[in-house]
Amino acid sequence: MAEMKHLLGCIADDFTGASDAASFLQKAGLQTILLNGVPEQGLGMNEYDAIVIALKTRTEPAGEAVEHTMEAVKWLEQHGAAQYYLKYCSTFDSTKEGNIGPVLDAVLEYLEETYTVLCPSLPVNGRTVKDGHLYVNGVPLDESPMKDHPLTPMWDSRIKHLMEAQSKYKCIELNGEQLKEDNIDAYLLKEKEGQKHFYVIPDYETEEDAKRIVSLFGNKKVLSGGSGILQYLARGNKKGIVLAGSCSQATLTQIETYKKAGHAAYKIYPEKLVSGEVTVEEILEFVSLHPDDYVLVYSSDTAEQVRESQKLGKEQVAQMIENVISDLAGQLRDKGYKHIVVAGGETSGAVTKRLGYYLFEIGKSVAPGVPVMTPLEDRTMRLVLKSGNFGQPDFFERAVQMIRGE
Incomplete structure (x- = not known):
């Protein structure tokens, strides 16, 4: 994934679609606000990770839909949006003269993004895409009850046909096997046939497909679809770190359990810290190599090893470890890391x-006596702070899953 997005702006073509999108974003851990239309004046949005704007563009004339959508894009841009999601119905509600194409054309052109994905799938509600065709509970879209919709009758199940009837630009389909390829971007740029902009239609039948789509395209400035990929996009926009300074047996067990689960880990050795061999910059570099993981950074060790390291100077070593871990937390927060788990x-x-941070809102508990906390000074942050002896062996995994909304 690319660097953390500072604000995700979502524009939906009706209110229920907006509330649908907002619910997925909030569930995934983003502090989300829903606005019914574009506000007439500026608002303070510093405490939110995501802003969802509900428009009424689904059945508007195309020109009006473009105008209203661009108003929303520019408002979000002024309020710090770094990524934009155009939310439409999971049945791609749009006629040949419809709005999805013109709206996305205008957004791509304005934001100077080469291409975006079209992902109407929502498998949990029976909407899936296979070989470029959209299915509703296993039935091709144009054979489903949507073919008789009074405002947006579905005349084709192939998204490419639906989109190219409206848009100025071509669509490229990606089947399940193609999605497994690593060099997708190079393939797409070769296939675009010299066009300045184009659209990508990936197959999307399962939640694993959604994760793959986000891993491939989650760094695009513009994305579009139903609400299916939003929860995974939101999780990608949430980075976190696990920090451990406690040397209790409970924490030592939790560290080993977390490492065995496959998470990256960096151990701070006191002697290397004292000698200057280990620095905050070096640890930051290690963390940056694992952007999709909640890396564990720890100084925790057995009692015997602690006694050995104290020969270097008990107070000096303890203070240096605290300084490094706390400075690491501060620098990562400034880089967009919004989840911090601390043991000790x-x-x-x-x-x-x-x-x-000095004032906290208390949320659900990961373990008895260890709640998820939201600092009132920055409500986009989530902290889990535990005493060394608290928590189950898989505590770190539980904490990460809870604050990520899994």
Whole structure:
């Protein structure tokens, strides 16, 4: 995935579609606000990760739909949006003279994005795409009850035909096997036939397909579809870190359990810290190599090893470890990391002081006595701070899943 997006702006073509999108974003851990139309004046949006604007463009004349959508895009741009999602119905509601094509054409051109995906699928509601065709509960769209819709009768199940009837640009279909290829971008740029803009229609039948689509295209400035990929896009926009300074047996077990689950981990050795061999910059570089993981950074060790390291200077070593971990937390927060899990009372205190958080809203508990907390100074953040002896062996995994909304 690309670097963390500072704000996700979603524009839906009707209100129920907007609430649908907002629910997926909130569930995935993004602090989300829903606006009914474009506000007439500026609003403070610093405490939100995602803004969803509900329009009434589904059945508007194409020109009006483009105008209203561009108003929303420009408003979101002024309020810090770094990524845009155009939300339409999972049955691609649109006639040959419809709005999805003209609207997306205008957005791609304005934001200077070469291409975007068309992902109407929502498998949980029976909407899937296979070989470029959209199915409703296993029935081709144009054979489903949607063929008789009074406003947007579905005349074809092939999304390419539906879109190219409206848009100025061509569509490229990607089947399931093609999605497994690593060099997709090069293939698409070769296939676009010299066009300045184009659309990609990936097959999308399962949740695993959604994850793959987001891994391939989640860094695009513009994406479009139903609400299916939103939860995975939201998770990709949420980065986090796990920090451990406690040397309790419970924390040591949790560290080993987390590592065995396949997560990347960086151990801080006191002697390397004292000698200057280990720096915050080096740890940041390691973390950056694993952008999709909640990397574990820990100084925790057995009692015997702790006694050995204390020979370097008990107070000096303890202070250096706290400084490195708390500084790491602060720098990662500034880089867009919104989830921080900390093990150890002293370590937790050092981290919260460095972050400048003093007031917290208490959420659900990961384990008895260990809640997810939202600092009132920045409601986009989620913290889990635990005493060294608290929590189950798989505590770190549970904490990550809870704050990611899984």
